[in-house]
Amino acid sequence: MKLIRRMGHGFTLVEMMMALGSGSVVLASVVIASVALQRSFAAVETYSITEGDQLRVLDYIALDCRRALTAQVSSNTLTLTLPVYYNSASNNVPNTPALNNGILAYGSGSVTVTYAQSGGNFNRQVVVKDSGGTTTSTKTTAIATNVASFTVTAIDLTSSLSCSIMFFPTFRYTSGNGTWRAGATAPSDALGSDGDLYVVDATATDTSTTGNVYRRSSGVYTLLQNVKATSVYCNTFLRNAGARQ
Amino acid sequence: MKNNDTSRQEGSVLLTTFLSITILTMICATSLYIASQNATGGAQTASWQQSLTAAESGVDLAIRALNTNDWSNWRLSSYPSGTTLPTNEPSPSPTATAAGIPDSSHYNLLPSSKCSMTMSAPSEGALSTSAWVTVDTGGMSTAQDTNSKQWYRIRSTGQASITGPARASMNKLDNDLRNTIALKFNRKNANSSTMGPTRTIEVIMQPIVASGWARGITLKDWVSMSGSGLVDSFDSSNPFKSSTINGVLGQYDVTKRQSHGDIGIMDSASADLRSTYVYGSVAYSGTTAVKNTTNVQGTISTPFTPTISTVSAPTWSTFTTVAAGNPVTLAAGKKNSPAYYKVTGDLTVSGGQTLAITDDGSGATGQEIYVWVTGKLTTSGSGQINQASNVHITWYVGGDITVSGSSYNNQSNVASNLTINGYGTNNKFTDSGSANFIGTVNAPGYDATISGSGSFMGAIITDTLTISGGASFHYDEALSTGASSAVGNYAFASWFEDNSDTARLIAY
Numbered sequence: 214m215k216l217i218r219r220m221g222h223g224f225t226l227v228e229m230m231m232a233l234g235s236g237s238v239v240l241a242s243v244v245i246a247s248v249a250l251q252r253s254f255a256a257v258e259t260y261s262i263t264e265g266d267q268l269r270v271l272d273y274i275a276l277d278c279r280r281a282l283t284a285q286v287s288s289n290t291l292t293l294t295l296p297v298y299y300n301s302a303s304n305n306v307p308n309t310p311a312l313n314n315g316i317l318a319y320g321s322g323s324v325t326v327t328y329a330q331s332g333g334n335f336n337r338q339v340v341v342k343d344s345g346g347t348t349t350s351t352k353t354t355a356i357a358t359n360v361a362s363f364t365v366t367a368i369d370l371t372s373s374l375s376c377s378i379m380f381f382p383t384f385r386y387t388s389g390n391g392t393w394r395a396g397a398t399a400p401s402d403a404l405g406s407d408g409d410l411y412v413v414d415a416t417a418t419d420t421s422t423t424g425n426v427y428r429r430s431s432g433v434y435t436l437l438q439n440v441k442a443t444s445v446y447c448n449t450f451l452r453n454a455g456a457r458q
Numbered sequence: 459m460k461n462n463d464t465s466r467q468e469g470s471v472l473l474t475t476f477l478s479i480t481i482l483t484m485i486c487a488t489s490l491y492i493a494s495q496n497a498t499g500g501a502q503t504a505s506w507q508q509s510l511t512a513a514e515s516g517v518d519l520a521i522r523a524l525n526t527n528d529w530s531n532w533r534l535s536s537y538p539s540g541t542t543l544p545t546n547e548p549s550p551s552p553t554a555t556a557a558g559i560p561d562s563s564h565y566n567l568l569p570s571s572k573c574s575m576t577m578s579a580p581s582e583g584a585l586s587t588s589a590w591v592t593v594d595t596g597g598m599s600t601a602q603d604t605n606s607k608q609w610y611r612i613r614s615t616g617q618a619s620i621t622g623p624a625r626a627s628m629n630k631l632d633n634d635l636r637n638t639i640a641l642k643f644n645r646k647n648a649n650s651s652t653m654g655p656t657r658t659i660e661v662i663m664q665p666i667v668a669s670g671w672a673r674g675i676t677l678k679d680w681v682s683m684s685g686s687g688l689v690d691s692f693d694s695s696n697p698f699k700s701s702t703i704n705g706v707l708g709q710y711d712v713t714k715r716q717s718h719g720d721i722g723i724m725d726s727a728s729a730d731l732r733s734t735y736v737y738g739s740v741a742y743s744g745t746t747a748v749k750n751t752t753n754v755q756g757t758i759s760t761p762f763t764p765t766i767s768t769v770s771a772p773t774w775s776t777f778t779t780v781a782a783g784n785p786v787t788l789a790a791g792k793k794n795s796p797a798y799y800k801v802t803g804d805l806t807v808s809g810g811q812t813l814a815i816t817d818d819g820s821g822a823t824g825q826e827i828y829v830w831v832t833g834k835l836t837t838s839g840s841g842q843i844n845q846a847s848n849v850h851i852t853w854y855v856g857g858d859i860t861v862s863g864s865s866y867n868n869q870s871n872v873a874s875n876l877t878i879n880g881y882g883t884n885n886k887f888t889d890s891g892s893a894n895f896i897g898t899v900n901a902p903g904y905d906a907t908i909s910g911s912g913s914f915m916g917a918i919i920t921d922t923l924t925i926s927g928g929a930s931f932h933y934d935e936a937l938s939t940g941a942s943s944a945v946g947n948y949a950f951a952s953w954f955e956d957n958s959d960t961a962r963l964i965a966y
Contacts, residue, residue, distance in 0.1 A: 243478060250485050254492060261496045268503050269635055276635075280954045295966060298660075298954050305958055305965045309541070309597045310611060310662055315604035317662055317951050324966060339966045356631055452953040 266357040278449040290329040330363040361395035362414035379415040504583030505618035512616030516589030531572040532556035547590040565594035584618035607665035620654040664951035674933025680729040687930035690737035691718040695936035796826035809839025865891030873916030
């Protein structure tokens with residue numbers, strides 16, 4: 214009975230205040246930690262996706278450059294011609310190499326692979342033509358999205374190319390969720406509308422500004438910060454062009 | 459009643475705790491899922507690169523076997539059908555050992571057990587890699603080669619062996635590129651007990667015949683360069699490495715410049731490049747390094763110890779005697795019946811004069827002529843030697859060789875059609891003409907000077923070499939081949955990675 218009576222006394226105001234205060238602190242900590250963890254997870258995930266995109270783009274370009282017969286660069290479009298290695302009439306089994314007076318060739322017709330940016334996509338297009346020049350298949354694949362810019366430079370078309378690809382930053386700015394834009398210089402205030410974001414891409418003449426991110430607010434673009442690690446560069450060796458043939 | 463109130467309070471604590479644990483568990487699970495996907499993606503990328511390295515190692519072993527004719531560990535096998543290579547590694551491996559290069563009805567196989575590597579420490583990718591390699595003629599015959607030599611096909615499949623459970627990347631694009639639905643999937647050998655990403659490379663190897671002209675500049679002593687010229691290379695036999703200019707095939711084109719303008723120096727004591735651009739490598743012997751090599755684009759290495767054959771005067775017993783001075787015409791003969799001439803004394807083509815090196819009048823291609831000059835060979839002023847485009851000439855000169863003025867007009871524009879052998883010692887070779895000299899000079903006892911505005915296109919072997927003025931040196935890589943020579947080694951003529959997956963209708 215003594216015990217029951219004591220429990221029935223409830224808490225004092227001081228006890229209640231301390232309990233509520235402690236509880237609030239604990240709950241607030243949990244909420245803050247949860248939000249921070251969520252943000253961290255989101256950042257890691259987008260970083261992982263972007264890194265995967267970068268590796269995929271570089272691996273595709275390197276793969277095709279290594280096996281290309283010729284390369285052309287025009288207006289940041291990379292066009293490669295590949296040997297006609299697969300026999301499309303026979304379940305794409307490899308063609309037998311044909312040697313004629315010292316000139317080596319696979320199959321007949323042509324295979325052209327083109328890399329170019331289209332909006333935010335980075336496309337790889339494969340066009341196969343028969344010996345009469347008729348297109349037998351065209352396949353375009355967006356091998357990366359969220360692309361800000363793609364530049365390709367012919368260091369020496371008989372040996373190597375230099376490529377760079379830049380992705381839009383993937384962070385979520387709390388008060389800016391408008392359209393992403395990119396360019397070689399700081400944005401003009403006349404561009405877009407409030408909330409839009411802008412990044413100085415890999416074509417920047419002043420390379421120190423590459424990665425500068427701006428947000429438009431009240432009709433004016435303001436520099437937010439410089440974002441690193443959104444560009445990848447590669448120099449790719451053209452093996453066939455350097456081969457004895 | 460008061461007891462009941464107490465129970466409700468305890469229940470709310472339990473619920474709060476339960477919810478908190480649930481939220482934290484979900485956060486942890488999400489974190490682990492993302493981390494797992496990232497790890498899988500990383501492992502896929504890493505092991506995919508490892509399999510390429512393994513495949514390239516297999517190609518390297520095949521090239522080594524071709525170049526050394528050492529086929530240890532290789533097996534000899536017949537084709538499974540026709541001349542089609544197997545798509546999976548033959549198991550068990552053929553028991554017959556390969557004794558040499560394969561003929562047209564067999565292929566040589568290097569089993570994966572003989573080309574494997576295991577990492578001693580854990581890595582992000584696979585712990586072991588291997589490759590199985592085939593070498594065959596690929597249906598190519600010697601009749602299809604310009605030098606009647608055999609070409610070979612190397613096909614190497616590298617594999618990174620993954621341990622543990624099957625894992626799949628979360629990205630279809632990655633799976634399309636790397637052709638691995640899961641890391642345990644082996645698209646090149648579905649029956650294999652060893653799973654993991656595979657990559658296949660097919661390389662066509664071209665025989666490179668041995669030649670004394672494997673290098674642009676070979677010197678028994680030193681080189682001294684100055685002026686605005688440079689040293690580089692081109693290939694007159696390859697339209698990708700030369701151009702058609704004024705209707706003439708195989709011309710040097712600076713936009714197609716190659717980087718095999720190599721220089722070999724046997725005594726570097728006085729060698730000085732004076733920062734001249736050399737698009738090639740420099741090899742030397744001597745106690746001091748070659749000076750001012752800042753603009754050498756290739757490697758600089760030592761030592762350089764080739765064997766340079768001595769050039770001797772001919773020992774012909776049958777020839778046509780030509781009086782010294784300026785003969786007007788020397789006619790060549792057909793390839794199987796060359797024309798031989800001997801000039802006792804100096805041969806001089808001075809201003810206003812022309813020496814015509816013609817064919818026999820038949821217009822047949824590949825005509826041959828040999829001319830032996832016991833004294834000096836000189837062109838000067840507007841004097842000129844005109845060599846017909848269908849004639850191949852070999853000079854033997856015992857005295858100084860001077861090509862100046864309008865110089866020597868090799869109308870074929872092919873360096874291999876003009877060879878000047880200098881067999882004297884302490885003599886000079888001078889090319890100071892305003893026109894290009896297109897040919898080869900083999901004069902190990904001569905001090906050579908290339909100056910003036912014309913360039914030298916071909917290759918040269920002398921004692922010393924001085925290049926000055928605006929003259930440049932363009933090595934013609936086509937000189938490194940020759941039908942009459944033996945195969946020196948093999949170089950790749952084609953490189954292709956087969957990234958297809960027929961099961962998933964993926965080709966290029």
